[in-house]
Amino acid sequence: MEIAVVGTGYVGLVTGVSLSEIGHHVVCIDLNKDKVEKMRKGISPIYEPGLSELMIKNINAQRLSFTSDHRKGLQQADVIYIAVGTPENADGSAELSFVIEAAENIVACIERDVIVVTKSTVPVGTNDMIKDIIQSQLTSDLKVEVVSNPEFLKEGSAIHDSFHGDRIVIGADSEYAFNVIEKINQPFNVPIFKTDIKSAEMIKYASNAFLATKISFINEISNICELLGANIENVSTGMGLDQRIGSQFLKAGIGYGGSCFPKDTKALIQIAGNVAYEFELLKGVVNVNKKQQGLIIRKLTDCIPDISGKKIAVLGLSFKPNTDDLRESASILVTEELIKQGAEVVAYDPIAMDNAKTVLNSSIQYADSIEEAIENSDAALILTDWDEIKNVDLTVFNKMKNPLVIDGRNCFLVKDMETHGIEYRSIGRPAAVKKNEVTPI
Ligand SMILES: NC(=O)c1ccc[n+]([C@@H]2O[C@H](COP(=O)([O-])OP(=O)(O)OC[C@H]3O[C@@H](n4cnc5c(N)ncnc54)[C@H](O)[C@@H]3O)[C@@H](O)[C@H]2O)c1
Numbered sequence: 001m002e003i004a005v006v007g008t009g010y011v012g013l014v015t016g017v018s019l020s021e022i023g024h025h026v027v028c029i030d031l032n033k034d035k036v037e038k039m040r041k042g043i044s045p046i047y048e049p050g051l052s053e054l055m056i057k058n059i060n061a062q063r064l065s066f067t068s069d070h071r072k073g074l075q076q077a078d079v080i081y082i083a084v085g086t087p088e089n090a091d092g093s094a095e096l097s098f099v100i101e102a103a104e105n106i107v108a109c110i111e112r113d114v115i116v117v118t119k120s121t122v123p124v125g126t127n128d129m130i131k132d133i134i135q136s137q138l139t140s141d142l143k144v145e146v147v148s149n150p151e152f153l154k155e156g157s158a159i160h161d162s163f164h165g166d167r168i169v170i171g172a173d174s175e176y177a178f179n180v181i182e183k184i185n186q187p188f189n190v191p192i193f194k195t196d197i198k199s200a201e202m203i204k205y206a207s208n209a210f211l212a213t214k215i216s217f218i219n220e221i222s223n224i225c226e227l228l229g230a231n232i233e234n235v236s237t238g239m240g241l242d243q244r245i246g247s248q249f250l251k252a253g254i255g256y257g258g259s260c261f262p263k264d265t266k267a268l269i270q271i272a273g274n275v276a277y278e279f280e281l282l283k284g285v286v287n288v289n290k291k292q293q294g295l296i297i298r299k300l301t302d303c304i305p306d307i308s309g310k311k312i313a314v315l316g317l318s319f320k321p322n323t324d325d326l327r328e329s330a331s332i333l334v335t336e337e338l339i340k341q342g343a344e345v346v347a348y349d350p351i352a353m354d355n356a357k358t359v360l361n362s363s364i365q366y367a368d369s370i371e372e373a374i375e376n377s378d379a380a381l382i383l384t385d386w387d388e389i390k391n392v393d394l395t396v397f398n399k400m401k402n403p404l405v406i407d408g409r410n411c412f413l414v415k416d417m418e419t420h421g422i423e424y425r426s427i428g429r430p431a432a433v434k435k436n437e438v439t440p441i
Pocket residue numbers: 006007008009010011012029030031032035083084085086098101102105119120121122151152153154155259260
């Protein structure tokens with residue numbers, strides 16, 4: 001079975017590498033020639049644990065190759081995955097121009113009967129549209145089937161998720177297509193759920209929207225905990241013990257970010273709106289998230305009302321640990337607000353510094369370590385829960401002008417910060433304030 005993957009970003013590259021690892025021959029195609037050149041040498045354009053090793057292994061085994069030439073990549077393919085981006089339009093809907101272009105590339109280049117598999121997250125009905133584009137532009141009698149196969153990987157654990165996912169969803173409308181895609185995926189040994197195409201498309205949006213709802217819910221509870229003197233960590237643990245609720249995605253923080261939840265929640269509101277349905281709950285989830293992203297600045301200005309000219313250390317820039325992805329990172333939003341209010345920002349992130357420089361340019365200073373970032377600072381903000389930050393020796397905060405730590409990820413125990421004489425404000429927990437006195441925020 002010859003496989004091609006159109007679009008080699010986070011999803012396309014991980015898909016191509018994982019499919020080659022289980023024995024398929026895979027050609028990954030991307031418009032970006034610089035990226036293709038890098039990938040040919042086994043250099044991953046993204047930071048993703050375990051990815052480079054598997055890339056190199058499968059390039060050497062001649063199962064994995066890269067090209068920017070669609071014809072070369074597509075003409076011999078039996079199965080073609082579409083993994084291009086579906087970013088957010090100004091009105092919140094999903095931008096489908098990359099998907100349309102990929103479908104046009106496919107129809108212009110195929111020389112065999114093919115199954116086109118959509119990995120990209122696309123609104124319900126898009127696979128029908130892809131089929132229409134291909135059928136209407138096809139000048140031969142080649143047979144083309146379209147399958148929805150949404151992706152559920154998480155950045156930072158993408159390779160692990162590919163081999164240990166909870167399910168693989170296959171939406172198809174023929175037994176032949178089900179069988180081929182099921183057979184391709186069998187070596188992953190992950191449960192396969194077969195359904196119709198529209199339901200498969202909806203499963204992806206509904207799953208992301210549900211997870212985002214859990215996060216906004218726990219963030220609201222954390223705000224109420226603060227007002228009442230309860231502790232959100234204890235509340236989450238106690239709730240999560242109920243198997244109907246589950247312990248995952250109940251971590252209160254500074255709001256969800258990343259390349260998926262923010263855009264997919266808004267897209268689902270639009271998808272519902274297109275059929276005259278107002279998704280009130282999801283609108284609330286999005287609004288709560290926006291409010292939560294402003295919480296850190298509110299906590300900071302409660303302690304230092306005028307931050308203009310103050311040196312503020314930002315620890316963590318990526319939208320979550322173990323990735324260099326800054327898309328919709330709450331940390332970037334907070335940093336931009338600090339700059340707007342005239343603060344002098346010094347940032348540190350274990351992996352995302354290079355990407356941050358392309359986004360924030362020279363508007364802030366960049367440190368080479370946690371210690372360098374916080375030295376002589378007026379406050380330190382913890383915005384991403386990297387292990388390096390969680391495991392830092394707390395005495396390092398004595399290098400600050402006046403130890404004040406505002407932690408958006410609840411990385412430390414309140415009592416430990418108190419013991420070290422650090423003024424500490426976190427999410428949904430009592431504060432540790434100076435003079436070893438503990439009061440609600
Ligand atoms: N990032 C994630 O963790 C994740 C997880 C699950 C699903 N998804 C979904 O998967 C899709 C891809 O997301 P991503 O984060 O990998 O996107 P990305 O922006 O990282 O990568 C997309 C790639 O496609 C390339 N491309 C665009 N048009 C092309 C074309 N016509 N031919 C060849 N290459 C083309 C771009 O150059 C880019 O490298 C989106 O729909 C996203 O919602 C993403």
